[in-house]
Amino acid sequence: MTASGIDRLERVVVVGGSLAGLRACEALRAGGFTGTVVLVGAEQHQPYDRPPLSKKFLAGEWGAERIALRQPDAFESLGLETLLGVPASGIDTTARSVVLADGRDVPYDGAILATGSQPKRLPDTDGNPFVHVLRSLDDAIALRAVIERPGVRVVVIGAGFIGLEVAATARRAGAEVVVLEGAAAPLIRGVGAELGADLASFHGDEGVDLRTSVAVAGVAHDAAGAIVRMGDGSELRADAVVVGIGVSPATGWLADSGLELRDGIVTAPTLATGAPGVFAAGDVVRWTHPLFAEEVRIEHWTNAAEQGALAAANLLASAAGGELTESATVPFVWSDQYDHRIQFLGRSTAVDGSPAEWTVLVGSPGERSFVAGYHADGVLRGVLGLNLPRLVMKYRPLIAARAPLADALALADEQRLAESARRAG
Numbered sequence: 001m002t003a004s005g006i007d008r009l010e011r012v013v014v015v016g017g018s019l020a021g022l023r024a025c026e027a028l029r030a031g032g033f034t035g036t037v038v039l040v041g042a043e044q045h046q047p048y049d050r051p052p053l054s055k056k057f058l059a060g061e062w063g064a065e066r067i068a069l070r071q072p073d074a075f076e077s078l079g080l081e082t083l084l085g086v087p088a089s090g091i092d093t094t095a096r097s098v099v100l101a102d103g104r105d106v107p108y109d110g111a112i113l114a115t116g117s118q119p120k121r122l123p124d125t126d127g128n129p130f131v132h133v134l135r136s137l138d139d140a141i142a143l144r145a146v147i148e149r150p151g152v153r154v155v156v157i158g159a160g161f162i163g164l165e166v167a168a169t170a171r172r173a174g175a176e177v178v179v180l181e182g183a184a185a186p187l188i189r190g191v192g193a194e195l196g197a198d199l200a201s202f203h204g205d206e207g208v209d210l211r212t213s214v215a216v217a218g219v220a221h222d223a224a225g226a227i228v229r230m231g232d233g234s235e236l237r238a239d240a241v242v243v244g245i246g247v248s249p250a251t252g253w254l255a256d257s258g259l260e261l262r263d264g265i266v267t268a269p270t271l272a273t274g275a276p277g278v279f280a281a282g283d284v285v286r287w288t289h290p291l292f293a294e295e296v297r298i299e300h301w302t303n304a305a306e307q308g309a310l311a312a313a314n315l316l317a318s319a320a321g322g323e324l325t326e327s328a329t330v331p332f333v334w335s336d337q338y339d340h341r342i343q344f345l346g347r348s349t350a351v352d353g354s355p356a357e358w359t360v361l362v363g364s365p366g367e368r369s370f371v372a373g374y375h376a377d378g379v380l381r382g383v384l385g386l387n388l389p390r391l392v393m394k395y396r397p398l399i400a401a402r403a404p405l406a407d408a409l410a411l412a413d414e415q416r417l418a419e420s421a422r423r424a425g
C-alpha cells in the first residue's frame with residue numbers, strides 16, 4: 001500500500017456530472033488511466049455549461065446543444081460508465097463504496113467528489129409556481145418560458161452576479177424588472193460596496209428598478225402571480241420571482257461520511273479529503289489557498305475546471321507514490337451584463353477576511369471602463385475590471401507573485417501610455 005492508502009487503482013468513481021467531474025474524467029484518461037471510470041450524476045443531462053444559463057441560453061439566443069460541454073462523440077470517447085439521473089446518497093470510505101439513492105453500491109479504489117453547489121431558497125416558497133432559482137438547465141428552461149412572454153414583470157431577489165445577469169437578460173427581453181437587495185449595495189460580497197454600486201449603475205440606465213437596503217418578508221402567490229411582501233409592508237406583483245441569494249455546497253449526501261464538512265468539503269491544498277483515495281474538486285471544496293493564506297470556497301468556472309483536472313492528476317500521482325500539486329492558481333470570474341464585461345481576479349479581502357483597500361489603476365468607474373486593484377499591507381490581492389478585458393489578465397502574474405501594489409501601479413502606467421498611443425495612432 002502507498003502512503004496515500006491506495007493499494008491499487010483500477011476503478012475511479014467521479015461523483016457530480018458537471019464541469020469539475022467532466023474535467024476529472026478527462027484528466028484521468030489524459031494521465032494514462034485505462035481502468036474503469038464511473039461518472040455518477042444527479043442530473044439526467046450529459047455535462048453542460050452553466051454560465052450561458054443566465055446569459056445567451058436564457059435570452060433564447062442559444063439552444064441546449066450549444067451549451068453541451070462536450071459533443072456526444074467526444075464524451076463517448078472517454079469510455080466512461082455513466083450513472084446519470086441518480087444522486088449519490090452517501091460514501092463509505094472504509095468499504096470504499098459510493099451509495100446511490102436507489103440503493104446501489106458503486107465500489108471504488110479512488111473517488112473524486114465534485115457535487116458543486118445548489119441555490120439557497122427562501123423559506124415557504126416550495127410549491128410556489130412563480131418562484132424560480134437558476135442553477136440547472138431545467139431551471140433555465142422554466143425561467144426562459146416566462147421571460148419570453150411579452151411584458152412580463154420579473155422581481156429578482158439578490159443583486160449578486162447571477163441576479164444581475166438575470167435582470168439584464170430579462171430586461172433586454174422586454175420584461176419590467178425590479179431587483180431587491182438587502183445589502184447597501186449590489187455585488188458587495190464580490191467586489192465591495194463602492195465598486196459594486198459603480199458596476200451595477202448601468203442597470204438603472206437600462207430601466208431596471210434596483211433597490212438596495214430593502215428587506216423581503218416573504219413571497220406568496222395567487223392565481224395571477226407572485227406577491228412579494230416587503231419588510232415595510234408594501235407588496236410587489238410579479239409573473240416570476242427569481243431568487244438569487246447565493247449557493248451552498250452540495251454536501252448533504254456526505255453528512256454521515258466522516259469527511260470534514262464546513263460550508264464545503266474541507267480538503268488539503270492538494271484536494272485530498274483525508275480519506276484514502278478520495279479527492280474533491282470545484283464549487284464544493286473548501287481549502288486554505290496557499291497564495292492568499294485564507295480559507296476559501298470558490299464558486300467560479302475556471303476553478304472548477306482546474307480543480308477537476310488537478311484532483312484526477314493528484315489521485316493518479318498518489319497511487320503511483322508521486323508528488324502531489326497544490327491548488328494555488330489565482331481565482332478568476334467574469335460576468336456579462338448587457339454589453340458590459342466584468343472580470344475579477346484574486347480576492348477583494350485582506351487575509352483576515354475584512355474588505356481590502358482598493359485603488360483605481362486604469363480608466364474610471366464614471367466612464368464605465370476601469371481596472372481597480374485590491375491590496376492589503378501593500379500587497380496586491382485582487383483586480384477588478386470593467387470593459388477592459390485585454391488589460392485585466394496582465395495583473396494575474398502580479399497577484400500570483402504577491403507583488404507589491406507599486407508593481408501594479410507601474411503596470412498601470414505602462415497600460416495607460418500604451419492606450420494613449422493606441423488611441424493617438
Ligand SMILES: Cc1cc2nc3c(=O)[nH]c(=O)nc-3n(C[C@H](O)[C@H](O)[C@H](O)COP(=O)(O)OP(=O)(O)OC[C@H]3O[C@@H](n4cnc5c(N)ncnc54)[C@H](O)[C@@H]3O)c2cc1C
Binds near residue numbers: 043050088114302
Ligand atoms: C446561471 C449561472 C451562471 C454562471 N455564470 C458564471 C460566469 O459567468 N463565470 C463564472 O466564472 N462562473 C459562473 N457560474 C459558476 C460556474 O458555473 C460554477 O462555478 C461551476 O459550474 C462549478 O462546477 P462544479 O462542477 O464544481 O459544480 P456544478 O456545476 O454545481 O455541478 C455539480 C453537479 O453535481 C451534481 N450533484 C449534486 N449532488 C449530487 C449527488 N449527491 N450525487 C450526484 N450528483 C450530484 C449536480 O446535479 C451537478 O450536476 C455560473 C453558474 C450559474 C448557475
